[in-house]
Amino acid sequence: MAVQTENGDANLVNLTTLLGARITGLGMCVPDRVLTNADLEKIVDTNDEWIVSRTGIRERRICDPNTLSSDLAIQASINALSNASIKAEDVDLVLCATATGDYIWPSTACIIQNAIGARKAGAFDLSAACSGFCYGLATAAGFVQTGAMKNVLVVGVDTLTKQVNWEDRSTCILFGDAAGAAVITPCTAGEGVLASVLGADGSGLESVWMPAGGLKMPLTQEAIDNKLNCIQMKGADVYKFAVRLIPDIIEATLARAGLTTNDIDHLVMHQANMRIINAVANKLQIPESKVFVNVDRYGNTSAASVPLALTEAFGQGRFKQGDIIATVGFGAGLTWGANVIRWSC
Numbered sequence: 001m002a003v004q005t006e007n008g009d010a011n012l013v014n015l016t017t018l019l020g021a022r023i024t025g026l027g028m029c030v031p032d033r034v035l036t037n038a039d040l041e042k043i044v045d046t047n048d049e050w051i052v053s054r055t056g057i058r059e060r061r062i063c064d065p066n067t068l069s070s071d072l073a074i075q076a077s078i079n080a081l082s083n084a085s086i087k088a089e090d091v092d093l094v095l096c097a098t099a100t101g102d103y104i105w106p107s108t109a110c111i112i113q114n115a116i117g118a119r120k121a122g123a124f125d126l127s128a129a130c131s132g133f134c135y136g137l138a139t140a141a142g143f144v145q146t147g148a149m150k151n152v153l154v155v156g157v158d159t160l161t162k163q164v165n166w167e168d169r170s171t172c173i174l175f176g177d178a179a180g181a182a183v184i185t186p187c188t189a190g191e192g193v194l195a196s197v198l199g200a201d202g203s204g205l206e207s208v209w210m211p212a213g214g215l216k217m218p219l220t221q222e223a224i225d226n227k228l229n230c231i232q233m234k235g236a237d238v239y240k241f242a243v244r245l246i247p248d249i250i251e252a253t254l255a256r257a258g259l260t261t262n263d264i265d266h267l268v269m270h271q272a273n274m275r276i277i278n279a280v281a282n283k284l285q286i287p288e289s290k291v292f293v294n295v296d297r298y299g300n301t302s303a304a305s306v307p308l309a310l311t312e313a314f315g316q317g318r319f320k321q322g323d324i325i326a327t328v329g330f331g332a333g334l335t336w337g338a339n340v341i342r343w344s345c
């Protein structure tokens with residue numbers, strides 16, 4: 001089947017000969033400042049034992065007031081491009097998944113594009129909260145697999161510590177700041193991103209959200225006084241949603257690739273909470289040795305969490321040629337997204 005572009009030019013895409021799309025390079029950036037559970041004990045009525053037993057988090061990284069999402073994203077992008085040995089000028093698209101962009105508009109992707117010198121690239125932001133990188137990876141793979149683009153830079157970045165209510169102990173202990181980036185390039189069909197599943201349930205809008213600061217509820221003094229410009233979360237609802245849904249989403253994505261949970265070599269989940277990671281792994285009967293965890297050191301870094309985990313796992317030499325990696329993100333929207341990857345070096 002051939003699809004003609006809207007303007008009728010000769011840019012035809014033959015969908016019967018899809019390419020593969022693989023991760024060629026990974027990079028990350030976290031702020032230097034570490035906020036431990038002991039530090040939090042001095043801010044809110046909490047304790048290390050509660051935080052570790054309920055979340056698995058021991059410390060997280062936190063930006064200083066002058067550091068923005070774009071700052072972390074630019075460094076993660078430079079690291080990913082260097083890891084991929086690809087020049088910024090050869091990037092066709094910069095795709096930034098974030099809920100904490102420097103501005104409401106224009107996009108943080110444009111700031112990254114300019115800073116790294118990706119002068120031939122398009123750039124846009126993607127809003128899917130903690131699922132953002134998984135949505136971005138699926139989108140990038142689509143562009144590459146059709147032959148429409150060659151080199152796509154996908155960045156997941158969030159600085160949610162700027163949006164937490166530091167008086168709300170149920171949320172301020174959870175989040176950390178970080179950026180992770182991946183370069184997606186063509187490869188042999190059957191390698192790289194094998195299948196993706198994206199989903200949403202907008203009826204869960206108020207399960208985890210920031211009510212003020214958009215056009216519906218502008219940032220008035222009253223909104224600020226009521227902390228409506230901070231994260232509001234029904235933690236137990238999000239917890240149940242994740243534990244109920246994510247195992248099915250992983251199985252559905254594997255099935256699309258003709259695989260089952262037995263084929264998984266690495267489970268790289270959104271690092272929201274150790275109990276969620278364990279519950280999902282247990283339900284799918286995936287042994288601990290195959291489950292990557294860094295939530296203890298970074299907390300929930302939202303859109304950055306999956307690329308941060310992929311970068312660290314890759315850096316530790318865990319991924320071997322042909323390994324099957326299942327990645328999954330979930331969060332505000334509500335949204336969820338999973339990708340199954342056959343690692344190709």
Ligand code: UT7
Pocket residue numbers: 045046047050051054055130169170171173208233234235236237238239242272273300302330331332
């Ligand atoms: O990226 C996606 C977005 N979010 C998530 O993935 C979060 C998913 N949800 C969770 O991870 C968990 O629901 C939390 C970790 C947020 C909370 O754990 P929980 O087991 O659901 O606790 P809870 O909210 O039911 O609270 C239990 C108790 C309450 O006290 P009472 O009412 O039983 O006396 C809370 O007030 O724990 C109390 N509590 C705390 N105690 C000490 C809540 N936060 C804290 C705290 N330290 N930081």
